[in-house]
Amino acid sequence: MKALLISVLLLTGQGAWAQSSASAPAPSLYDLHERLVDQDGASVGLDVYRGHRVLVTMFYSSCQATCPLIIDTLRAVERKLDAPQRDGLRVLLISFDPERDTPKALREVAESRHIDTRRWKLIHADEAAVRRIAAALDIQYRRLPSGEFNHATVISALGTGGQMVERSAVLGHADEALLRALGNP
């Protein structure tokens, strides 16, 4: 595929615009304005945790394999932080599945997994919002005819203004890169 891509770029004479240099500030997720609903039925925006450091990821609750592991991984990151960092951290779990992951279904996930919803939110978004959020987080996903989703599992760390400062595809244990991003003010 890479060779093919190179030939595409040569043939068209165009690449994508050169991405901003490393010194430019990371784009803020909060520039995406979406109306979302949390597990308690409250209307929230992506910036519901503005002012905090945030871990954000996408999942769907009927998934048997990954989703328990995503929650375990987020908890593993939390455990590695010192107490003040952990108290300041917030977590957003955004569902790919608007049909089945109603706020009520998400509430049940939160209860069965003993999630502290004062610091974590499980988010229901409509199909168009899911598509935009996944695009902003650069998470590839695909709804299968069975109603399941194939998706990349990516945990992003956000700065207090929503800047996407780090992303991790590590599952099962705390990624050092995420810890660094959360630990350094």
Place this chain on the structure above:
Amino acid sequence: MALLLALLSGVAAVASGVVDVPISGAKFESVIPEAPGAKTTTIAPFRLDVALVSNADFARFVRAHPEWRRGSVAPLLADGGYLQHWASVSEPGKAVARKPVTQVSWFAASAYCEARGARLPRWHEWEMAAAASDTVPDARSDPAWRQRILEWYSTSARGVLPDAGASMANYYGVRDLHGVAWEWVLDVGSMMVSNDSREQGDPDLKRFCGTGALSLEQKDNYALMMRIAMLSSMKASYTSSSMGFRCATDVGARP
């Protein structure tokens, strides 16, 4: 002369207003099957723009939605190349007004279509519309037609973009699908996902996500492979001077 005038006015109508055509639903054999082992993809009836969106069209949108001006748009939603070819933040300039708009991000293209009550076409919809020649709905097995499309890839880089809607209409009445520009699709974010990543056994990341493991049929269809390679290399904030878009709308409910 009368014929020429008639042709020119027809093109102008395409370039200036929203003109779309209905496309019937069908079972379609895609290069990207929708599920493991699925031979065909069911496509619901939809409407598709006849032409690519022009710079003039996009300028009207930007004037009504100033948050999408060059310089105003958030870096999350469009990179630094966004509308850089325009004469000013709200005017493309005469030279490019009727050309297909390029250097727009997926977010910007999506917002344009949504403002019109439409959406970007899904990949399968685009692929089905683009499988048509001027005479038949699926010309993909016709070597002469394939050859004509491939020839574009060796010539398009050197020429300037033609006007939006100026190319020949296909079986459905749709223009600009080949030989003009790459096009954003609604589900560009699903193009690198394998059909069944759960088949992969080891307990690391790849078992769950399978990104990069796109499974493709009809690998001899080079024109489509190149398009998929281009699309899958683009993040939603990226812009390119060879990437434009058109809009689509649903007709009735999806099956």
